[in-house]
Amino acid sequence: MARVALVTGGTRGIGAGISKALIAQGRRVVASYAGNDAAAAAFAAETGCKVYKFDVADFEACKAAVAQIEAEVGPIEILVNNAGITRDATMRRMTREMWDAVIDTNLGSCFNMCKLVWDGMVARKFGRIVNIGSINGQAGQYGQVNYAAAKSGIHGFTKALALEGARAGITVNAVAPGYIDTDMVRAVPADVLEKIIAKIPVGRLGTVEDIARCVAFLTADEASFITGSTLSANGGQHMY
Numbered sequence: 001m002a003r004v005a006l007v008t009g010g011t012r013g014i015g016a017g018i019s020k021a022l023i024a025q026g027r028r029v030v031a032s033y034a035g036n037d038a039a040a041a042a043f044a045a046e047t048g049c050k051v052y053k054f055d056v057a058d059f060e061a062c063k064a065a066v067a068q069i070e071a072e073v074g075p076i077e078i079l080v081n082n083a084g085i086t087r088d089a090t091m092r093r094m095t096r097e098m099w100d101a102v103i104d105t106n107l108g109s110c111f112n113m114c115k116l117v118w119d120g121m122v123a124r125k126f127g128r129i130v131n132i133g134s135i136n137g138q139a140g141q142y143g144q145v146n147y148a149a150a151k152s153g154i155h156g157f158t159k160a161l162a163l164e165g166a167r168a169g170i171t172v173n174a175v176a177p178g179y180i181d182t183d184m185v186r187a188v189p190a191d192v193l194e195k196i197i198a199k200i201p202v203g204r205l206g207t208v209e210d211i212a213r214c215v216a217f218l219t220a221d222e223a224s225f226i227t228g229s230t231l232s233a234n235g236g237q238h239m240y
Contacts, residue, residue: 002028004074005219006066008056009083011043013034013182014132017208018080019049021216022196027078030069032056034083035201056083056109057101066116076117078128079217081110081154086184099146106150107125118170127170128219131158132211133230135178139238151176155230162228171227178234181205196231201236 003021009015010031022029030050033040040051050073054065070076084106087098110131121127136144137151155174162172179185179196185205188196197205214231217223232238 001074001172002026003077003221004028004030004069005078005080006030006032006069006076006113006117007080007082008032008109009034010049010080011040011051013184014177014180014208014211015080015082017212018082019043020047021209021212022080022219023049025216027219028073031074032065032083032144035175053179056112057104060113062109062112062116065130066113070120073122075120077121077124077126079113079117079130080215080219081129081131082111083109084132084150086144086147088147091142091145093145094110102146103153106147107153107157110154114161114172118165121165121170122168125169127165127168128223129161129165129170129172130162130215130218131159131172131174132215133174133176135176135232135234135238138176138230138232158230159228169204169224171218171224173218173226173228174230175211175218176230177206177211177235177239178232180211181207187192199237200234204235206233206235228236 005027007015007019010019011033017030019029032052044051052065054061087102131154133154134151136148140148158172158174214233
């Protein structure tokens with residue numbers, strides 16, 4: 001039977017690309033989303049995936065969702081922690097609410113989801129976890145102390161959890177995308193976007209598929225000797 005893969009934030013952008021890549025890999029994919037019902041419905045119609053709406057920052061909501069997914073679809077053997085938000089501001093303007101929202105959603109969700117699937121993975125002696133970090137968690141970014149802190153935390157979280165899962169057949173890795181051609185990046189003013197692309201050695205934005213292929217590689221059954229690693233996909237912009 002096909003392994004069940006859960007992709008958080010998996011109905012739009014990079015998450016949708018990851019979901020589709022795992023479907024092509026032969027996985028039974030389910031995707032979570034936070035609030036865009038229309039996009040989730042369109043994604044479900046296109047792919048045939050089951051979609052589940054819940055707040056990944058809320059442990060109890062995650063607990064209920066994981067129980068429902070495992071009852072309806074099967075045990076989660078592959079987890080991709082992709083869900084994330086931004087609340088950008090300089091330190092002078094950032095509020096505690098902006099800080100908490102980003103830390104809880106981007107980093108706290110990794111704990112929530114991993115905690116809830118971990119015992120099952122240990123019992124089955126198999127698991128693949130991929131956490132989506134960011135170039136801005138590696139290099140920092142002006143006006144993103146919350147986002148950079150959360151994404152940097154993901155890289156440390158990944159290494160520590162990988163040590164716990166190594167003898168149980170569970171790999172835990174991260175992918176750190178650079179600037180990817182998504183709606184969020186395309187919303188950047190044209191002159192700013194031009195400067196961003198000028199700093200990327202390969203001379204272009206990344207594609208959703210560039211990141212999806214990284215995740216598909218790390219979640220393959222055959223990728224059992226790769227754990228605790230961060231795969232940077234940023235066109236050479238930051239070599240870390």
